[in-house]
Amino acid sequence: MNNPGVVASDAKVRRNGKGGKNRSNVFPLDVGILHPDHPVMVWSKHPSCKGFVQKFRGTSFRYIQKSHAFLTCRKLLSLHVMADMHCKVCGNVEQQRFQQVYAFPTFEVWSCTVCNFHFVPPAFTELVSYDHYKTKAEQETVRQGNDWLKIQRHKSRLRKINRLQHGGKLFDLGVGWGHFLAAARDMGYNVSGVELSEYQWEYATRDLGLPVEHMNFFDLPASPGSTDVITMWDVLEHIEDAGAVLDRIHDMLCDNGLLVLQVPQIDSYISKKTRDKWSMLSHTHVNYFSPSTITRLLQDHGFEVLKIRSSIELKLLLMYVIYPRKRKKQGTADSISSDDRQHYFNKVTNRPKWILRIAVFLHDVIYDLLSLLNIGEEMVVYARKKA
Numbered sequence: 001m002n003n004p005g006v007v008a009s010d011a012k013v014r015r016n017g018k019g020g021k022n023r024s025n026v027f028p029l030d031v032g033i034l035h036p037d038h039p040v041m042v043w044s045k046h047p048s049c050k051g052f053v054q055k056f057r058g059t060s061f062r063y064i065q066k067s068h069a070f071l072t073c074r075k076l077l078s079l080h081v082m083a084d085m086h087c088k089v090c091g092n093v094e095q096q097r098f099q100q101v102y103a104f105p106t107f108e109v110w111s112c113t114v115c116n117f118h119f120v121p122p123a124f125t126e127l128v129s130y131d132h133y134k135t136k137a138e139q140e141t142v143r144q145g146n147d148w149l150k151i152q153r154h155k156s157r158l159r160k161i162n163r164l165q166h167g168g169k170l171f172d173l174g175v176g177w178g179h180f181l182a183a184a185r186d187m188g189y190n191v192s193g194v195e196l197s198e199y200q201w202e203y204a205t206r207d208l209g210l211p212v213e214h215m216n217f218f219d220l221p222a223s224p225g226s227t228d229v230i231t232m233w234d235v236l237e238h239i240e241d242a243g244a245v246l247d248r249i250h251d252m253l254c255d256n257g258l259l260v261l262q263v264p265q266i267d268s269y270i271s272k273k274t275r276d277k278w279s280m281l282s283h284t285h286v287n288y289f290s291p292s293t294i295t296r297l298l299q300d301h302g303f304e305v306l307k308i309r310s311s312i313e314l315k316l317l318l319m320y321v322i323y324p325r326k327r328k329k330q331g332t333a334d335s336i337s338s339d340d341r342q343h344y345f346n347k348v349t350n351r352p353k354w355i356l357r358i359a360v361f362l363h364d365v366i367y368d369l370l371s372l373l374n375i376g377e378e379m380v381v382y383a384r385k386k387a
């Protein structure tokens, strides 16, 4: 059997489309399955099917064969999921050498049993768009926060980079609100960057005055060998074709240029401790690297890994772990928006500057200590372009 296509429609579909006596007996259709020779359908309200609805909107079919109506959406998904499964680290394509690790209502995490790379199969990620990744309300809340504090927090990162590459041209891929790049500018780097999210780009350029482009990284005009340092903070886990991004970075870097990236670490202390409750498991995070899989991928794309350090974003811990616990006690944990999290961060950090200076000092000490003890949920990878 060929792989079936999946069709969807918002319309009410007639149970017996050929004009039988059940013609008026209609029911809502969410997802259908279409075989080239033999159109059949199933229906489901399952949230995992949203991706299919988008992909096949507008496709129609003529009639329904009742015997196939009991196929569940989950079965449909697994057909679709398995169809183009491949490991982007070791290249494995044998279906029996993949296994499901976690299943959530809207996505699944799978692993390649050859190299142990974990990932979310493309079938679950079709609807993710980064153009509207952040909202206008969130931008306004970020604006009410303390830029000075947010910039300080990145300086310890830059001191570590500075030991490997002092000054020069630094390009940040996925600038976010721009506080890291502003810290790099303060420390004497010649900075630039790119950001897809409109509101974040607007903030980085207008509020922080940074030279940031608002376009796809691949469309960016950049001369080969022109950059000394490229940084990517929590970006590579979002990118389906991670290898293509690394190739482009390799091209932009000068000889022996430095790449510094941070990604969630699937075999980190916190990931192993919290398993399926790990707050970094998300359908927007399509890649889950370990030190061995990121090393392999980087080596295959022309980089030499210098070192890998455990990392934890204490700011995210505050917004994604401590704040939800607080809301849970109030019984309102179900409705937390990104904007609420930013508000909470602003509230906690609305203190006199001398207190914030102590807080930054303590932040850096705690961060370095946890990193040293390997107690983290992410990792920072330092790699050089091979000559």
Ligand SMILES: [Zn+2]
Pocket (backbone or CB within 6 Å): 087, 088, 089, 090, 091, 092, 112, 113, 114, 115, 116, 117
């Ligand atoms: Zn693999």
